[in-house]
Amino acid sequence: MLLMATLNQPSPPKLRIALISPRGPLYRHRIGAWKKSLRYMPLTLTTLAALIPPELNAEVTLLDEGIEAINFDLSADLIGISAITGTAPRSYELADHFRRRGLPVVLGGVHPTLMPDEAARHADSVVVGYAEESWPQLLRDFVAGQMQPRYDQSPTLSLAGLPFARRDLLPGSRFTITHTIEATRGCVHPCDFCVVPTAWGRRPLQRPVAEVVAEIRHMRARRLIFLDLNLIADLEYARELFSALIPLKITWGGLVTTTVIRHPDLLDLLARSGCRGLLLGFESLSPQALAETHKAFNLRQDYYEVVRELHARGIGIQGCFVFGFDHDTADTFAATVDFALSAKIDLPRYAILTPFPGTPLFNRLKAEGRILTEDWTLYDGQHVVYRPQRLTPAELLAGTEGAWKKTYSYRSIAQRLFGARIQLPLSLAANLGYRFYAHHLRDYYNCDWYLGQQAAAEGIPA
Ligand code: SF4
Incomplete structure (x- = not known):
């Protein structure tokens, strides 16, 4: 009888959590520039889902506005939203909407970390820094009716023993590459x-290599992307990790x-x-610009040699350049494109210098009275x-x-790709995707209205 009574007891109500990644200019449902062909699965929501303590018996829904529309009438006990600066508004x-409906909202991610007081005006709680320890604690507090207004990253945060990301909670078919992973966090520069x-901060955090390998095996990945910001921040760790990947026979x-070329x-x-492609921040060809931005370690590298050494090992290069440093002039664009073409960089990318709030660059430009707008939607690297x-x-x-258009003309694509002959089918597909983007920039990043305003205010030609 006792057993029957126990079986008949209703199970405790599930905590319903909705985790949201808001859309951005490049990353939005239907009208974004990147169609499925250039998307890989982000790790933020799937990692947060994995960190939910099992004893809370939670039901979690992941809503990625880059791949689907958000249901504004959704039901949940708690909403979590992760934001970068461009998606903060x-x-x-979204947060204001759900709070008006009486749903508690937690904000986290890089922008709330940079601007916690601003985020706090739109949230019941803000998670500052990496959430591996604070997010589970927040959830336990929430269930106990004691959620705090702010949770900070612990100074002793460790990445050991973490659960694997819940990739099963996002529709894999919407991404070209579902196998994304992180071994480390942070950067020393x-x-x-x-x-x-x-x-x-500049303290690198690392997962034990054995756990990274176990997660790759768990995913049954043959092809994957490491989303780490700088895989070689700690050289010894990098050597251990790369050695451990060899038996997996992945790409x-x-x-x-x-700096990778300092270490043959x-x-x-x-x-x-199995490395077949690397993203490298060349940023600028100008020594003054590199010194100005404190990226002096690039100064010691011969960029042509960097490309040659990687190409010699069959590794393609996505080379990133930034325009708008104080030393940049009207000649900078052509010089940079010439380098990208003559060095045969497989996939060049150009961004406009963006002073993200809280960074030393933002503080300097603000002090000099040079910040033109604090509309964060324009802080996306292309405005x-x-x-x-x-x-x-x-x-x-x-x-x-x-620069985008010249680099992605058919002639320039041919010059770079058939000159380098690295991963040709993949490089060609990626280049054609970027070519589409290069020729439709204005569809996605249109700041004519803003430049017009500035020109009118300053009496300069826009
Ligand atoms: S831009 Fe500089 S600080 Fe940022 S991840 Fe790259 S090397 Fe590190």
């Missing part, structure tokens, strides 16, 4: 435009700095471990949000667009 819009050292891509053994390990030193905002915008 949208995240506040002090680049003054980068949010990483400002938001999370992978990731991010490193140009590491280059060889990269190739042997001019500050007054450049030797260019007008319109010249910076037009020069960047011109």
Whole structure:
């Protein structure tokens, strides 16, 4: 009888959690620039879902506005929203809506970490920093009716023993690559435009290599992307990780700095471990610009040699450049494109310098009275949000667009790809995707209205 009574007891009500990633200019349902062909599965929501303590018996829904519309009438006991700076206004819009409906909202991610007081105006609680320890604690407090207004990353945070991301909760068919993973967090460098050292400090955090390998095996991944910000921040760890990947016989891509060519053994390990593509921040060809932005370690690298050494090992390169440093002039655009073409960089990318709030760059430009707008939706790497030193905002915008178009003309694609002959089918597909983007920039990033306003205010030609 006792057993029957126990069986008949209703199970405790489930905690219903909805986790939302808001849309951005490049990452939005239907009208975004990146169709499925260029998307990989982000890890933020799937990681947060995995961190929910099992004893809470929670039911979790992941809503990625980059792939589907958000249901504004959704039912949940708690809403969690993760925001970067470009999506912060949208995240506040969503948060305000759900709070008006009486649903408690938690905001986290890099922008709330950079601007916690601003985020707090739109949330019942803000998670500042990495959430591996604070998010589970917040949830336990919430269930106990004691959720605090703010949770900070612990100074002793460790990445050991974490559960694997819940990739099963997002529709894999909407992404070209579902197998994304992180082995490390953070970066040791002090680049003054980068949010990483400002938001999370310069202490690198690493997962035990055995756990990374176990997660790759668990995913049954043959091809994956490491989303780490700098896989070689700790050289010994990088050597251990790359060595451990060799027996897995996978192919992978990731991010490193140009300093990788100082270490021939590491280059060889990269190739042997299955690395087939790397994203590198060249940022600028100008020594003054590199010094200005505290990326002086790039100064010691011969960029041509970086490309040659990686290509010699069959590793393709996504090379990132930034326009708008104080030393940049109207000549900078053509010089950068010429380098990208002559070095045969497989997939060049150009961004407009963006002073993310809280970074040393933002603080300097603010002190100099050069910040033109604090509309965070424009802080996406493709709008001019500050007054450049030797260019007008319109010249910076037009020069960047011109660089994209020249780099992704059919002639330039052929010159780069058939010159390098690295991963040709994949490189060609990626280049055609970028070509589409290069020729439709204005569809996604249109700041004519803003430049017009500025021009009118300043009496300059826009
Ligand atoms: S090396 Fe890259 S990740 Fe590290 S601080 Fe510089 S820009 Fe940021």
